[in-house]
Amino acid sequence: MKAVTRAPAPLVVAATFAVVLLVLPVVGLLQRMPWSALDDVLGGEAVADAIAVSLVVSLSATGVCLVLGLPLAWILACRTFPGRSAVRALVMLPMVLPPVVGGTALLFALGRRGLVGQRLDDWFGITLPFTTAGAIVAASFVALPFFVVTVEAAMAQLDDRYTETASSLGARPWTTFVRVTLPMVRPAIVAGAALSWARALGEFGATITFAGDSPGRTRTLPIEIFVALETDPERAMALSLVLVAVSLTVLIALRGRWLGTAR
Numbered sequence: 001m002k003a004v005t006r007a008p009a010p011l012v013v014a015a016t017f018a019v020v021l022l023v024l025p026v027v028g029l030l031q032r033m034p035w036s037a038l039d040d041v042l043g044g045e046a047v048a049d050a051i052a053v054s055l056v057v058s059l060s061a062t063g064v065c066l067v068l069g070l071p072l073a074w075i076l077a078c079r080t081f082p083g084r085s086a087v088r089a090l091v092m093l094p095m096v097l098p099p100v101v102g103g104t105a106l107l108f109a110l111g112r113r114g115l116v117g118q119r120l121d122d123w124f125g126i127t128l129p130f131t132t133a134g135a136i137v138a139a140s141f142v143a144l145p146f147f148v149v150t151v152e153a154a155m156a157q158l159d160d161r162y163t164e165t166a167s168s169l170g171a172r173p174w175t176t177f178v179r180v181t182l183p184m185v186r187p188a189i190v191a192g193a194a195l196s197w198a199r200a201l202g203e204f205g206a207t208i209t210f211a212g213d214s215p216g217r218t219r220t221l222p223i224e225i226f227v228a229l230e231t232d233p234e235r236a237m238a239l240s241l242v243l244v245a246v247s248l249t250v251l252i253a254l255r256g257r258w259l260g261t262a263r
Contacts, residue, residue, distance in 0.1 A: 026244060033241060034234045042238050049216045050224035050239070054201055056132065057220055061139035061200035062193055068140075069147040069192065074177070076148070077155035095145045102141055103209025110137065110210075128210075135211035135218045139200035146199050147192035154188030155181065191254045198250040202243055 075081075076088055094102055110117040110128045120126040128134040158181065166176040182189070204222035211218040213227070221239055228236035 029237060029240055029244065033237055038238055042242070044235065046215065046224065047235065047239065050219055050221050053132070053135070053216065053218065054220040057135045057139050057203075057207075058197050058200040060136045061143050062197040064136065064140040065144050065147040065196040066189075066193060069144055069151065069196075070182075070189070073148045073151035073192075074155055074181070077152045091148050092145050094142045095149075099142060099203065099205025100209050103138060103206035106134075106138060106141060106206065106210040110134075130212040130214060130218065132211075132217050135207050135220065138206040138210045139203045142203050142206055143196035143200040147196040150192035150195060151185060151188050154185040158184055194250050194254060198247055201246060 072091065076084065076091070107114065107129060109115050110120070112118060112121050112127060112129065117128060120128070128137055162180055162184065163176050166180045167173075171179070201220075202222055203220070204226065207218065207220060208223055208226075213219050213223050219227070221243060225236045225239045225243075228239065
């Protein structure tokens, strides 16, 4: 148990201002919330469409993160190869890159005249920009790092003796991965999936830049909030409250995973 010491006054004051800076916007949102009309606001057709699109996009993006992120996390955590640091930096880039820049990059890479998008259109007739599939790609781009970083950290802490024992008993690498590695990092996989889902659910910049704003197809909850700010502030506040509640729920549930131990 850590010894209890008195905190220096300057640190307490600075920490208090930090908490105020973070909490004040939420308090302002709650103070202006049209509580009496909340059911009517959230029950509108536009809101229902935005929620449906957001669920499709965010859940699909989470599936992409699971399929692509697990192998990538394993390779980064368990294998040494030239350029691993560069690959890890590229994986984390979407976490610090302005989302609109990510959307622009996706447009130039996967757009109809893009580096890869042109071939997809010419050879397979696949067009990603301004479609639901494009929104899923944009959400996956920004959410994948959260999954990879979480799972890689867990895999890097595994004791090699377990996998070495499985190999010595004749287990093939794939069997060892499925029967030994995955069960041991299952909590991290769940945490990474939840974080990537929450990030995909709240994605705005890359989505509107790459997939546009098409009601019923690419207009997710964050885009609906942006549109509603101009015409219906009450709807914007109500939807903002929904996203705040979802984000807080995920972060509180995974607090121990972020800090390394529950407190």
